[in-house]
Amino acid sequence: MISFQLTADLEASAKLTFENMAPYYAHYGVDWECSKIHEQIVSLENWDVLYNGEVVGAIRLAYDGDDCWLRDLQVSGEYQNKGIGAAALSEVERLAHNKGSRRMWLRVFKISPARNLYLRSGFVMDREEERFHYMCKEL
Template structure:
């Protein structure tokens, strides 16, 4: 994957890089703070050791703008899918397309690594559900107040790859047909 991908904005450039060990506290703080209301509603306390174990188990990527870290996306293989296990954007930089861009990067990474789908979980009251739906994710099921969603890439009949990787972001047209391929971001 090219580390100089661009966002929909003309001048803003984001990239992904492996998170540094020293970034664990910032990633934990972002995750703990942004998920606090969801955990409080469910009576679930923050578990630092669980987060730190997941930091060891997941692929942790920093979302970078220039030289500044703007958030983290954390991935993990789950069978034939690549799972987005955590996506956090610094609150000061939300609303700039960083989350959308990061999800499309995960979709691109899944396709390039041979995964047929991307999975994620989200609380039903989380406004990010609308973003995931816009990007082509569909609800699998809801379990224990968590919505399980997936995105599947379209396969070309001959190559077993995304049928039209440069058609742009997934979107629904008036016909209701979706383009399930990630945007070309190179």
């Protein structure tokens, strides 16, 4: 069963993100540390993604007027391709709608397979940079 709860342990959540993102940091030559992730997520709305009661992922949101920014959606590698990411994205949409957001935005590495999940979920390409696609979805 997939469920969600507000994050109580930001350090563990930052570590999950650091480990999940390590291949992307290595690919792009980004020098990143777990402590930097922790610093950045403190000001966000943080949610744990649970599978059968175990934390297997993270959702991080920021709100700006009518917009909700999906700053992070992580699912641990061994739990990917089980529908957890799609369920988490549906939860993000519900949370954004409840806050009165009219649009959802995100940034995803071009090499990330998560891009396909976002396209299937109704996100459209807004613009791109060297490493990233920026995507939007009207709610």
